[in-house]
Amino acid sequence: MTNSNDKQFSESDLESLIALQSLTSRIVKNSLRLSAGPQSGDFREKAVAYKRLKSQFDAVSSEIEALKADQLQVEAELARFSGELEKSKKLLANSSQKEYRFNPKLQLQISELDGKVTEYTEAELRIIDKLEALEKKSAQLDADVKVAYREAAVSKAELDRLKAEVDEVQDELNRELDILRSSLSEVVLSNLKRVPSEIVDKVSLLVGGSCGGCRLMFSSSLSEKIRRSPSSPNFCEECGRIVVSG
Numbered sequence: 124m125t126n127s128n129d130k131q132f133s134e135s136d137l138e139s140l141i142a143l144q145s146l147t148s149r150i151v152k153n154s155l156r157l158s159a160g161p162q163s164g165d166f167r168e169k170a171v172a173y174k175r176l177k178s179q180f181d182a183v184s185s186e187i188e189a190l191k192a193d194q195l196q197v198e199a200e201l202a203r204f205s206g207e208l209e210k211s212k213k214l215l216a217n218s219s220q221k222e223y224r225f226n227p228k229l230q231l232q233i234s235e236l237d238g239k240v241t242e243y244t245e246a247e248l249r250i251i252d253k254l255e256a257l258e259k260k261s262a263q264l265d266a267d268v269k270v271a272y273r274e275a276a277v278s279k280a281e282l283d284r285l286k287a288e289v290d291e292v293q294d295e296l297n298r299e300l301d302i303l304r305s306s307l308s309e310v311v312l313s314n315l316k317r318v319p320s321e322i323v324d325k326v327s328l329l330v331g332g333s334c335g336g337c338r339l340m341f342s343s344s345l346s347e348k349i350r351r352s353p354s355s356p357n358f359c360e361e362c363g364r365i366v367v368s369g
């Protein structure tokens with residue numbers, strides 16, 4: 124707590140300071156409704172939930188796309204091996220030539236192609252199974268994403284409504300503040316200038332021996348002094364507000 128060398132506050136200055144304290148604390152409380160209210164946190168939470176689900180959905184979608192591309196490749200290979208197998212089998216079956224019918228090389232080729240056809244058929248079945256599971260997951264995620272989006276939109280609308288309400292009250296309070304400011308004396312104005320600019324409510328009340336702005340507990344002699352000589356400007360040494368007895 125420091126004593127100011129500025130001139131003393133008059134009775135009407137003290138009234139203005141108390142009015143200023145009341146008005147600016149309403150301004151602070153009003154803006155806190157938006158920044159510290161549950162609506163902001165709720166919207167952030169819903170937006171994060173939506174984004175998380177959407178990215179999961181996108182990941183599954185690209186997994187499905189990649190798998191479908193694999194499927195096309197496997198299908199093409201399967202068609203090629205099946206075609207070759209058919210050809211070789213026909214060659215073997217229709218051949219009147221002894222060397223074909225008992226050609227071990229052709230037999231081996233048929234058996235290898237047969238193995239390939241089985242291998243690729245199994246591979247395709249595995250892909251189909253995986254796709255089925257992924258499509259199911261994708262459908263569930265799609266539904267979840269839609270729900271999350273709607274919830275986030277509702278939350279956003281609520282936040283916007285609150286914001287409009289807070290802005291409206293703020294405009295009204297600012298108008299009142301302008302009027303009050305224009306009526307302040309030089310002594311009050313010069314003392315207000317000494318309070319840190321980032322502080323909106325520049326005047327605090329003495330509350331049970333503490334600064335009502337930052338809750339710093341004053342010594343009992345200082346509290347007493349503020350009460351007994353309200354006309355001398357006193358500043359809280361913690362937050363820098365002008366402290367008045369109220």
Ligand SMILES: [Zn+2]
Binds near residue numbers: 335336361363364
């Ligand atoms: Zn303080």
